[in-house]
Amino acid sequence: MSNVTKITGFILMGFSDVPELQTVCGLFFLVMYLAVIMSNFLIITLITLDLKLQTPMYFFLKNLSLLDVLFISVPIPNFFINSITHNNSISILGCALQVILMTSFASGDLFVLTAMSYDRYIAICSPLHYEAIMSRSNCVLMAGVSWATGVLFGTLYTACTFSMPFCGSCVIAQFFCDVPSLLRISCSDTLVVIYTSLGIGVCLGISCFICVVISYFYIFSTVLKIRTTKGQSKAFATCLPHLTVFSVFIATACFDYLKPPSNTASIADRVFSVLYIVLPPSLNPVIYSLRNTDIKGALRRLQQNLCPRRLLHLTVQSICPRYSGSHFTNKFYNY
Numbered sequence: 001m002s003n004v005t006k007i008t009g010f011i012l013m014g015f016s017d018v019p020e021l022q023t024v025c026g027l028f029f030l031v032m033y034l035a036v037i038m039s040n041f042l043i044i045t046l047i048t049l050d051l052k053l054q055t056p057m058y059f060f061l062k063n064l065s066l067l068d069v070l071f072i073s074v075p076i077p078n079f080f081i082n083s084i085t086h087n088n089s090i091s092i093l094g095c096a097l098q099v100i101l102m103t104s105f106a107s108g109d110l111f112v113l114t115a116m117s118y119d120r121y122i123a124i125c126s127p128l129h130y131e132a133i134m135s136r137s138n139c140v141l142m143a144g145v146s147w148a149t150g151v152l153f154g155t156l157y158t159a160c161t162f163s164m165p166f167c168g169s170c171v172i173a174q175f176f177c178d179v180p181s182l183l184r185i186s187c188s189d190t191l192v193v194i195y196t197s198l199g200i201g202v203c204l205g206i207s208c209f210i211c212v213v214i215s216y217f218y219i220f221s222t223v224l225k226i227r228t229t230k231g232q233s234k235a236f237a238t239c240l241p242h243l244t245v246f247s248v249f250i251a252t253a254c255f256d257y258l259k260p261p262s263n264t265a266s267i268a269d270r271v272f273s274v275l276y277i278v279l280p281p282s283l284n285p286v287i288y289s290l291r292n293t294d295i296k297g298a299l300r301r302l303q304q305n306l307c308p309r310r311l312l313h314l315t316v317q318s319i320c321p322r323y324s325g326s327h328f329t330n331k332f333y334n335y
Contacts, residue, residue, distance in 0.1 A: 010095050011171045012088045014079070015270065019086050026083025032278055033076040039285035040065040043295070050298040056134040057123070057238070060116045061288060063143050064245075067112060068281035071105035074098055075176035075277060082175075095177035096162050102176075104154030106253070107204070109280070111146035113246045114208040118142075120239050121215040125222045153201060160196070174273060178256075205253075212246060241287045248283055252276040 015025045047053045047062040075098065082088050090098075122133050161179050167187040174181045179198075216239070223235045256276040289295045 009089055009091050009170065010177065012079075012082060012090055012175055012177070013171055013173045014082065014088055014175045022083045022086060026080045029076050029083075030080045032282070033072060033080070036072055036278065036282045037069055039289075040069045040281060042299075043285045043288065044069075046295060046298040046302060050301060053294060053298055056119050056139045057116065058294075059139050060112055060119060060143065063146070064109065064112045064116070065284060067105050067108045068284055071102060071109065072277060072281045074101045074105070079175045090177065092162070095172075095182075096158055098177040099161060099179065099182075100154045100158040102154075102178075103157045104150045106150075107153045107201075108147050108150030109249060110205060110208050111149055112143065113242070113249065114211050115142045115146060116242050117212040117215040117246070120242060121219055123238070124219050124235055149204075153204065157198075157201060174270060176273070176277075178273065180256075180269075205250075209250065216243065241292065244287055245280065245284050249280045252279055 014022060016022055043065045044062050047058045078090075078094075078098070119134055122130050126133070157179070161182055164182075164186045166182070166185055169185050172178075172181045172185070219235075219239060223232055223239075226232045226235065252272070252275050255272045289299075
């Protein structure tokens with residue numbers, strides 16, 4: 001009988017073995033994490049508080065931002081703590097928790113993006129039936145199905161992955177637990193179970209991709225029939241942000257999970273993983289805020305509500321009573 005040592009925990013490799021560089025990497029990732037969290041929470045706050053953003057498109061965008069926040073909150077804080085304490089060990093339970101959460105939130109992202117493409121299809125191709133089809137109850141149902149399906153697939157994927165025995169090396173060549181790295185250290189003679197769950201995930205991903213492609217085929221066909229350039233530009237402006245976010249998400253996921261398998265991990269694998277984790281959540285609020293007049297208007301209204309001009313006027317009058325006359329009032333508002 002061969003001498004096989006059963007693994008009770010894992011070691012996350014990270015980006016460097018030098019303690020000083022580990023600390024620098026941890027701080028760099030913390031800054032990126034805080035920027036992503038604040039920008040996505042700003043989107044969630046604006047959509048929640050502003051009445052003009054209570055539409056199906058922004059309802060799905062709020063769900064997408066929330067999923068992005070939860071997704072990036074799984075690996076980055078743990079990596080920061082490991083970099084500061086210089087302790088890269090993780091238990092099997094902690095590793096399984098990372099896999100199930102990240103897989104669930106990533107799958108939920110994909111399904112919400114698919115629902116957003118359907119929303120754009122109905123808005124442009126069937127505008128007269130939009131309110132009836134995209135009612136609040138239907139939107140809540142689609143969002144609920146997206147979350148539930150993501151959790152179901154994440155649970156299945158994680159259960160299949162950790163049903164395999166791990167032996168030999170306990171080093172995971174990543175800064176978080178991911179399935180490709182776990183497959184490298186598996187000593188199972190057969191990987192039928194994990195490849196079956198992977199096949200289910202690929203089928204779900206391809207199905208969502210086909211649905212988005214079909215939706216945009218009809219969307220572009222309808223938009224090109226619009227006679228005015230202004231109408232075409234307005235229609236494209238509501239679709240291009242979603243199409244960009246979806247394309248970035250699919251591209252980074254394919255680079256990270258569908259690359260050819262290898263026995264050793266390179267620095268390129270870790271770079272692709274960083275792009276997969278950080279790029280979609282960071283681009284989502286940037287794309288939807290820089291070119292979206294509704295978001296910009298909501299932000300201006302929020303700023304006015306937090307610091308109204310009348311309150312500033314009264315504060316200045318209380319500080320400088322001698323300028324409380326009509327001369328100051330006229331000068332203030334003219335400014």
